[in-house]
Amino acid sequence: MNLTENPIFLTQKRLTHRAGVLAAILIAALIGLSLLSGLIAYLADPRDFNFQSPQFAGKVFYGWVIGVEILVLVIGGFSKISKVLADDRKAGLWDSNRLTPLKPEAIVAGYWLGSALREVYMGAVLAGIGLVIVILAKLPVTLWLGTQVLVLSTTLFFGLLALLAGMALQRPQSGIVLLLPLFLLQMFSFTFPKFTIINFLLPIFGIVNLFQDPARAANDFNAFRDWSSWPEIFALPVPPILLSLGLQFALGIFLWRAAVRKTANPFQPLLLRWEAMTIFALLVVVQHGLIWGIWRGQFGNPLSVYLQHPDRNEPLLSIVHGGTILAGVLILALASPLPERVRVEALRIGAGNLRLVFSRSAVSLAIALTAVAAAASLPHFIFSFGHSGKAWALAVGNLLAFFLMFSLLLEYCRLRFKRRALGFVALWLFVLCLLPFILAGVFSSEALAKLSFLAPGTVALSGTTSNGLKYLAGWTLIHFCVVVLLLIAWLRQWKLLLATPLPVPPAR
Amino acid sequence: MSSPVLTIEHLRVDFPEVVAVSDLSLTVEAGDVCGLIGPNGAGKTTTMRAVSGLQECTRGSVKIDGHQLAREPEELKRRLGFMPDFCPVYDQLTATEFLDHFARAYDVPDRTKRIEGCLELTWLTEKRDALCEELSRGMKQRLVLAKTLLPDPQVLLLDEPASGLDPLGRIELRKLLLHLRNLGKTVLISSHILTELSGFCNTAAIMERGKLVMSGTIAELGQKMGRRQMSVKWRNAGGHALNILKDAGVKNLEPTAQGATFEFDGNADALDGLLKTLVVEGVRVTEWRGSDDDLEQIFLQSGAKELM
Numbered sequence: 001m002n003l004t005e006n007p008i009f010l011t012q013k014r015l016t017h018r019a020g021v022l023a024a025i026l027i028a029a030l031i032g033l034s035l036l037s038g039l040i041a042y043l044a045d046p047r048d049f050n051f052q053s054p055q056f057a058g059k060v061f062y063g064w065v066i067g068v069e070i071l072v073l074v075i076g077g078f079s080k081i082s083k084v085l086a087d088d089r090k091a092g093l094w095d096s097n098r099l100t101p102l103k104p105e106a107i108v109a110g111y112w113l114g115s116a117l118r119e120v121y122m123g124a125v126l127a128g129i130g131l132v133i134v135i136l137a138k139l140p141v142t143l144w145l146g147t148q149v150l151v152l153s154t155t156l157f158f159g160l161l162a163l164l165a166g167m168a169l170q171r172p173q174s175g176i177v178l179l180l181p182l183f184l185l186q187m188f189s190f191t192f193p194k195f196t197i198i199n200f201l202l203p204i205f206g207i208v209n210l211f212q213d214p215a216r217a218a219n220d221f222n223a224f225r226d227w228s229s230w231p232e233i234f235a236l237p238v239p240p241i242l243l244s245l246g247l248q249f250a251l252g253i254f255l256w257r258a259a260v261r262k263t264a265n266p267f268q269p270l271l272l273r274w275e276a277m278t279i280f281a282l283l284v285v286v287q288h289g290l291i292w293g294i295w296r297g298q299f300g301n302p303l304s305v306y307l308q309h310p311d312r313n314e315p316l317l318s319i320v321h322g323g324t325i326l327a328g329v330l331i332l333a334l335a336s337p338l339p340e341r342v343r344v345e346a347l348r349i350g351a352g353n354l355r356l357v358f359s360r361s362a363v364s365l366a367i368a369l370t371a372v373a374a375a376a377s378l379p380h381f382i383f384s385f386g387h388s389g390k391a392w393a394l395a396v397g398n399l400l401a402f403f404l405m406f407s408l409l410l411e412y413c414r415l416r417f418k419r420r421a422l423g424f425v426a427l428w429l430f431v432l433c434l435l436p437f438i439l440a441g442v443f444s445s446e447a448l449a450k451l452s453f454l455a456p457g458t459v460a461l462s463g464t465t466s467n468g469l470k471y472l473a474g475w476t477l478i479h480f481c482v483v484v485l486l487l488i489a490w491l492r493q494w495k496l497l498l499a500t501p502l503p504v505p506p507a508r
Numbered sequence: 509m510s511s512p513v514l515t516i517e518h519l520r521v522d523f524p525e526v527v528a529v530s531d532l533s534l535t536v537e538a539g540d541v542c543g544l545i546g547p548n549g550a551g552k553t554t555t556m557r558a559v560s561g562l563q564e565c566t567r568g569s570v571k572i573d574g575h576q577l578a579r580e581p582e583e584l585k586r587r588l589g590f591m592p593d594f595c596p597v598y599d600q601l602t603a604t605e606f607l608d609h610f611a612r613a614y615d616v617p618d619r620t621k622r623i624e625g626c627l628e629l630t631w632l633t634e635k636r637d638a639l640c641e642e643l644s645r646g647m648k649q650r651l652v653l654a655k656t657l658l659p660d661p662q663v664l665l666l667d668e669p670a671s672g673l674d675p676l677g678r679i680e681l682r683k684l685l686l687h688l689r690n691l692g693k694t695v696l697i698s699s700h701i702l703t704e705l706s707g708f709c710n711t712a713a714i715m716e717r718g719k720l721v722m723s724g725t726i727a728e729l730g731q732k733m734g735r736r737q738m739s740v741k742w743r744n745a746g747g748h749a750l751n752i753l754k755d756a757g758v759k760n761l762e763p764t765a766q767g768a769t770f771e772f773d774g775n776a777d778a779l780d781g782l783l784k785t786l787v788v789e790g791v792r793v794t795e796w797r798g799s800d801d802d803l804e805q806i807f808l809q810s811g812a813k814e815l816m
C-alpha cells in the first residue's frame with residue numbers, strides 16, 4: 001500500500017499537525033541558526049576564535065548539528081513512536097486497526113513512519129542548516145551526505161525497536177530506559193573504537209570517521225584508538241558506513257518481521273528460534289571478525305602493530321566473551337516462552353509431555369547459541385590450537401554452563417515464582433555471577449572471584465593464566481553440577497505444571 | 509428456516525491461570541439478534557474477542573458465513589463488525605475524520621457518502637466536525653457503532669454496548685439497536701443487564717463461568733424452563749376465574765386489580781388449554797401475557813447461579 005493512502009500514516013500525520021509542529025520547527029531552526037551564526041561570526045573575524053581553520057570550525061559546528069539531530073530523531077523519535085503505540089494499545093485503537101482488513105505490514109509502516117513526524121520535521125530543518133554550514137566551511141559534501149545517511153538509517157532502526165517496545169511494554173517510557181545500557185556500553189567501547197560492534201550498530205565510528213583528518217591521524221597513530229582507518233572483518237577492510245548500514249539493515253529485517261508478526265497475532269513470540277539464532281550468529285560473527293585481525297588465528301601472538309600496547313590486546317577477547325554472554329542472555333530471555341503459554345499449547349495439541357517443553361524451552365536454544373559462539377570464536381585459535389585450544393574449550397564450556405544456567409533459572413523462576421520471577425532471577429544472577437567478585441574484593445582473594453559463573457571463560461581468554469586452566473576447568477565442572485541441579489528442579493516444576501488442570505473462573 | 513451465519517464450535521479459551529471459555533458451541537442465524545447473557549466474569553467478552561480474532565483460542569472453531577476464522581481471517585474481517593465495551597476513539601480527530609480513517613482501512617467505496625450515512629444512522633450528523641474528546645460517552649459509543657457499521661458487516665458483535673451510559677444514552681442506544689434489528693442485521697450482543705436486552709433479542713445464550721448453560725429462541729428457552737410467569741386480566745370473572753386457575757394447578761397465584769399473576773409448569777399446549785377453559789367458562793379475558801420474552805426470568809430460572 002502506498003504510504004499516502006495508508007490510513008494509519010495519514011491519521012498519525014493529522015494528529016501530529018493538529019498537536020502543532022510550528023513551535024518544534026522553530027526550536028530546531030533556532031538551534032541550527034545559532035550554530036550557523038557562530039560559524040559566520042568566525043568566518044567574518046577569525047581572530048576572536050580558537051579554531052585552527054574554517055574547516056575545523058565547520059566540523060565543530062556541524063558536529064553539534066549532528067548531535068542535536070541524533071537527540072531529536074533517534075531518542076525523541078524512539079520515545080514518541082513507543083508512546084503512541086503503547087497509548088493506542090491501551091485505548092483499544094491498536095486492536096481496532098488490527099480488525100480492519102489492513103495488512104499487518106501497512107499498520108506497522110503507518111506507525112513506524114507516521115508517529116514521529118514532528119521529530120522528522122525538526123531533523124529536516126537541522127539537516128538543511130547543517131548543509132549550509134558544510135558548504136560555508138568548504139567541507140566535502142560527502143561529510144554531510146554520509147552523516148545524514150547514517151542518522152537516517154539509525155532513526156529508522158531505532159524506530160523499529162520503538163515499535164516493539166510499544167507493543168511489548170506496559171509503560172512506554174520504560175522503552176527509553178532500555179536504551180540506557182546500550183549508551184553506557186557505547187561509552188566503554190570508545191577504548192576500542194574499531195573493534196567493538198556496538199560502535200557500528202550505533203554508527204558512532206562511521207560518523208567520527210567522516211570527521212577525521214587523515215593527516216592529523218597519521219601523526220598520532222594508535223592501533224587501538226584509531227578512528228580514521230576502515231574496520232576489518234576477518235582482515236578484509238570494510239567501509240564503516242557500509243558496515244553500519246549493513247548491520248542495521250540485517251537486524252532491521254528481523255525487527256520488522258517481529259513487529260509484523262506481533263501485529264498479525266500478538267500472541268506470537270517476539271523472536272522465532274531461527275531468528276534468535278541468526279541474530280546472535282550475525283552479532284558474534286561480525287564481532288569476532290572485527291577483532292580477528294589482532295591475532296590472525298594465532299591467539300596469544302598479536303601482530304606487531306598491536307604489540308606496542310600489550311596491555312590493551314590481552315583483555316579484548318575476554319571483553320568479547322562478556323559481550324557474547326550479555327547478547328546471549330538477552331536473546332534467551334526474549335526467546336524463552338512463558339510456561340503458561342506452553343501449557344496452553346500442550347492443551348491445544350493434546351500432548352502434555354516434556355518433549356513439547358524441550359522443543360519450546362530456551363534450554364535447547366542455549367545449546368545452539370553456544371555452538372554458534374564456539375564456531376565464531378574458533379578462527380582466533382586455528383593456527384595456535386595446540387597451545388591456546390584449551391582456553392577456547394574452557395571459554396566454550398563456560399558459555400554453555402552460563403547459558404544453560406540462565407535459561408533453566410529463568411524458566412524455573414517463572415514456573416515457581418510467576419510474577420515475581422524476574423526479581424528472583426536477578427537475585428540468583430547476582431549470587432552466582434557478581435557476589436564472588438565482591439567477596440574477592442572484600443577478602444582480597446582471587447580464588448573467590450573464580451567462583452563466579454562469569455570467571456572461567458573470561459580469565460582463560462585473558463591469555464595470562466595458561467597455568468591456571470586446570471583450576472578453571474575444575475570450577476567449570478562445578479558450574480555444570482549447579483546446572484544439573486537446576487535441571488532437576490526445572491523438570492520437576494514442568495511436570496507439576498503439566499499435571500495441574502486449569503481452574504474455571506471463580507464464582508461471582 | 510434461515511441458515512446459520514455465525515457458528516461457534518467447541519470453543520475453548522485458556523488464560524494463564526484460568527479456563528475463560530470452555531467447550532462453547534453456538535449458532536446464530538441470519539437476521540437473528542442473539543443476547544449473550546451472563547454475570548460478570550462469565551466469559552462473554554472473551555467469547556466476543558475470540559470470535560473477532562482478537563483472542564487466541566485453545567481449541568474450537570469460529571465460522572462466519574462458512575469462512576473459518578483460523579483459515580481465512582481476512583475474509584472474516586470483512587464480514588464482521590466488533591464493538592468493544594469501551595470507546596476506542598482518537599480524541600484529537602473529529603467524528604468525520606475518525607470514520608474516514610476506518611473507511612480507508614476497510615477500503616469502503618464512496619467513502620464520503622457512506623460516512624454521512626453512518627453519521628445519520630447514529631444521529632451524529634450535527635457532531636460531524638466535533639473532536640472525539642468533546643463527545644459524551646453515549647455519543648462516543650454511537651460513533652464507535654458507526655465505525656463498526658461502515659463496511660456494512662454481515663455480523664455485528666456488540667460487547668456490553670450500554671456499559672457506562674446514562675439513562676438517556678441507554679434509551680438512545682436501545683432505539684438504535686432496534687433500528688439495526690429492523691435492518692435485518694445479524695447481531696450477537698452481550699450484557700449482564702438483562703433489561704437492556706429484553707424486547708430486543710429474539711434468541712439468547714446464557715453463560716456461566718465460561719460455559720454455555722443454554723441457548724435458543726426466547727420462546728424455546730421459556731419452555732425449557734418449564735415454569736412461566738403469566739399475567740391475565742379479565743372484566744367480569746373475579747373469584748370464579750381464580751378458582752379455575754387454582755383447579756388447573758398453577759403456582760404462586762396472586763390476584764391483581766383486574767386479574768391475576770401466576771406461574772405455570774406445563775408446556776405451550778397446556779397453557780393454550782388453560783386459556784380455552786377460562787373462555788369456555790365465560791371469563792372475558794382482556795389480556796393474556798406470558799413472560800416468556802422476559803430474559804431476566806429465564807436467566808433466573810436457568811439454574812446458572814446454581815453452578816456457582
